[in-house]
Amino acid sequence: MLTADPLLTTEQRDIAAALDELCDRMLTADYLTRADREARYPSEVMAALAEAGWAGACVPVDCGGSGASPAELVVVLETLARRSLTVGQAFFSMWLLGSEAIDRLGTAEQRADWLPRIARSGANVAFALTEPGSGSDAAALITRATRDRDDFVLEGQKVFITGAAIADTIITAVRTSSGEGGKQSGITTVMVDPTAPGVEIRKLDKMGIRGLDLCEVFLQGARVPASAVLGEADRGWQGLTPGLALERMYLAALCVGALRGLVEECSAHALTRTSFGRPLASHQLVADKLVEMRVALDTARATVKQVVALVEADHPTAVAAASVAKLHASRAYVSACREAVQVFGGYGFTDEYPVSRHYRDCKYLEIGGGSSEIQKIVIGRSMGFRL
Structure with a gap:
């Protein structure tokens, strides 16, 4: 698949393949449509993820988890969000965010109580x-x-x-x-x-x-x-701020995954749908939109990879780089969603195809976890501006 990350390690490819197999079984088009229309939590999918040990990826080994690295968790989030932004967001919001805070800030009793519960049964932490x-x-x-x-x-x-x-x-x-x-x-x-x-x-x-x-x-x-x-x-605020780089990096990874799924949907549609006797992808104006989406995907993924390297090195520029990644990746996803509706034409304005769901979902990522305006302030201050 041309949109796949070519630089994944063997272990990361195995993570993506295992998650893809689970998603193939459970995240069918019909299931995703019904969950969206009924505003229903994908409890069956989250339970399957927990049973397969994926909730434990958020939890350190000494507390019953598998202790996945930030780079591996980015792969998990991208893979899930490619199929369902809701499922990817649930993994991040209900398991990853809370387990990181409890592990870093919790007492021995709190860690012993909550982290194994997350790892074993996918306990939800808001x-x-x-x-x-x-x-x-x-x-x-x-x-x-x-x-x-x-x-x-x-x-x-x-x-x-x-x-x-x-x-x-x-x-x-x-x-x-x-x-x-x-x-x-x-x-x-x-x-x-x-x-x-x-x-x-x-x-x-x-x-x-x-x-x-x-x-x-x-x-x-x-x-x-x-x-x-x-x-x-x-001193709760001081306890919250160290997690900001991770939070924004993971949200950027969700954007990358959702954008990847969108590019694949649009490309498949443009190669099979005809207009004026030719596939849509053969029309220059449509092809231009698809190429721009691909460029946005690759550059967004590159910014996330840079943040991963900085976070794992505990580099002082990681916080600003995470804001760059979230700002760029969320903006790229929102822009691509707007163009995707154009690629699908009238069908893009209906719920017959998942493009409309992308269009409704994407805006959250420019707001949640610190709005785009807040990211610009963080970036500007890292450049020495008094904002």
């Missing part, structure tokens, strides 16, 4: 940071946790929380002190039981990635034990 009044200024949160003997009592609201309705725990950022040292101080992350009294979860209707819910989380007197604090109290 992440609640954004609030209605903060948006991209995530550190401006006002949800408060007040100490009451051995507990914290939570009051506030979170919004745009991926997977909260299916989560087994929600890592939640709250304010535990006044933040006199600036808005980034006085923040603590706690692990909240979504079924606890005082926790209410409401799903939001949205235009894309319909199979993975986006929620509001209301905290009204919800109590969590002090043992549920993840990381150091009042």
Whole structure:
């Protein structure tokens, strides 16, 4: 396949082949269409992934997982997103993001409790940071946790929380002190039981990635034990920031995978569909769109590979490079989706083909995990600009 990564190692090719075999069996066109139309979580696919050990790829070996490297996890995400951005996003949001935070910040008891559960059965961990009044200024949160003997009592609201309705725990950022040292101080992350009294979860209707819910989380007197604090109290922001490069790198990998699937869909359609007695791909204007999509795919993948190398080397430029990768890859995917609708013509505006699903799904990746505007600020500051 011309769109495959030619530089995968033998082990990485084996990862992609094993996932492709599972996707061939389960992610049929009919299944994906129904999951999208019904806004239904692909629980059967996620259960199969967990049973086959893929949730364990997110978990270190000493906690029952296989301890996949960042490079291997990028291959997992690209391979899954090529077939279904919803499944790829679920792998990232519900397993990878939470396991990384628990492994890095958790106590010995928290690691021993949660990481094996993720590895064995695919326990779902959601992440609640954004609030209605903060948006991209995530550190401006006002949800408060007040100490009451051995507990914290939570009051506030979170919004745009991926997977909260299916989560087994929600890592939640709250304010535990006044933040006199600036808005980034006085923040603590706690692990909240979504079924606890005082926790209410409401799903939001949205235009894309319909199979993975986006929620509001209301905290009204919800109590969590002090043992549920993840990381150091009042220094939660400092605990969150080291994971940003990884998060943005993995989101860029999802863009690459989804873009690859889109290029393959468009190429197959253009080679078989005829117009004026010739295949669409024989028309220069259509061929030009497909070539530009291929260039966008290859360059996006290259930026992700660069970030992987920098992350694995613990290089100080990794954070800015991850922002470059996410900005470029998400923009490339969104642009390609717009052109893909043109390639399919009137059919691209219907749900008969998956192009319309790509068109609805893609925009999320320019917003989630730090909007494109935030990525530009990160990049600009790395260049010495006072932004």
